[in-house]
Amino acid sequence: MAGNVRPVADERDGLLSFLEQQRYVLRLAAHGLTDEQARLAPTKSTLSVGGLIKHVAATEDSWLDTILQVPQKPFAEAIAEYQDAHTLRPDETLAGVLARYDEVAARTAEVVAGIDDLGRAVPVPKGVPWFPDDVEAWSVRWVLLHLIQETARHAGHADIIREHIDGGTAMPLMAAAEGWPESPWIKPWTPQSQPA
Template sequence: MAMHAPMTSNENAMLTGYVEQQLLAVRGAAYGLTDEELWTTPTASALSVGAIVKHVARCTQGWLDRIEAAPGEPARGSDEEAAEEYGADFRRADTDTGDSLRAELTGALERAQQLLPQVDLGAKVPVPSDAPWWPADLDAWDVRWAVLHIVEEVAHHAGHADIIRESIDGATMYELLAADQNWPETEWMKHWRRAEATAEAV
């Protein structure tokens, strides 16, 4: 897609475009990194690009579960299982590879593209009660709020991913998005390429 979410009078399409835009920004931050580079922590934070990709994919899927189940509750495990799983999506598992993480994120993107254009934005999404940050004085949000929350959550982490990626190899958002989405190159905007491949041209 283009750099910006599409302008449209269709609210579902506009919200879908913003979710897509932010998920692609996170995917772009991971573009071209090796498996080891994905888990590098070059800043003062313990976060890595790989951890962000994994968290964003799973967080997005969790909210899509809630949206799809509205006005009911999505299937979920016990509070004990939820507590055990908390934070696991920021840690590297033995089965995590660059390909598997990118596939997980792309799966969340494709599900959003299929579900959100047709969802009832006024449907009620029950407020969970399994963590202290959920509002105690509210029974439900509407789907519109939940979709905007996905945008907020993913955009927050897209900024983290940008900083971490630039700290790894100096790559910036536009050149990464251009390469990931195969934008036409111009005199001033080129696709990201590994430094070794372009050293002679610099």
């Protein structure tokens, strides 16, 4: 996948394609990292590249449950899972988290394909402090736009974290991941190409 979304056929294709693009950009921040590097939190925050990917996968999966109106877990259990989803634990691997993200992406495509009307109501879960009390429902369209926003926000976080780990930045990482030849304006990332 290149740096831009291909031309889209319609709204559904556009929403899913832009979400996929943001997933891809987030995944690029992990390109070439070891599990240990994916666990690093080199800034003042506790965020890591592996933790961000794990969090975004869990968040997208949770929104699918909201669309499908899967009963909510008890609040304490949901909070514990939310907090765990920000960390790539020692018993987890970057490859495992990326594979889980692929599963969630496939689930999103399947769920959205089964919905005829993107305007279909998605009831706002009640009793969740960060959800509005004065809104009865979002739409599937709104949820997809929210997922694009959420994924893009965390892709930006991951870019900053990755640059702190080894100097890797988005375009050289994309060039490396996609096998672009070196040119006068871009040199694909390699472990040896990073500043000491």
